[in-house]
Amino acid sequence: MLGGNQRIxxxxxxxxxxxTAASNAAALIKTVAQRPGRRIxxxxxxxxxxxxxxVGVIAAQLAWVGQITRIEGDPDRGSHPWMTPMILDSTSAFELGYQPVxxxxxxxxxxxxxxxSKKSDR
Structure with a gap:
């Protein structure tokens, strides 16, 4: 998007x-530290x-006005880091009192x- 691509x-x-955002992981660590014990x-x-x-949220933050094109059936195109479907059960964390940020x-x-902001610092 920053490179000027008008289509992704x-x-x-x-x-x-x-x-798992770092700030939410930190909130869970704080919760666990207040309730020591053996758990996963x-x-x-x-x-x-x-x-x-x-991708839409990233595009909005960058004020990117290009087009996101959905690719079906071609494993060599359109790959991204979120291609492995995963849902985590956080029930135990919430039962301990975890409050996401x-x-x-x-x-x-x-x-x-x-x-x-880090990019502009350079």
Whole structure:
């Protein structure tokens, strides 16, 4: 998007990927630190966005006006890091008192703005 591409191909655009923002992982770590014990917990944002939604949020933050094109049936085109469908069960974390800082899509927006600020620092 920053490179000037006016079209981005996206395979498996409806794939759901359960993200974990750093601030939500930190909130879970704080919760666990206050309640020591032996356990295994999934750390995940409360929402489960699709690949298309993730790319859309990034595009909006960059004020990108290009076109996202859904690609079907061609494994050599449109790959992205969210192609492995995954939903994490965070029930145990919530039962411990985990309170997410925000949902993944909002936190992606903050991350994009932070990355842009670092780019302008150079």
């Amino acid at each position: 191909e996206l395979a498996q655009a409806d794939t759901i990927d359960h993200l 917990l999934n750390a995940a944002d409360p929402d489960t966005p699709t690949a298309s939604e993730i 925000g949902n993944g899509l909002d936190l992606i927006s903050e991350e994009v703005q932070w990355l842009l």
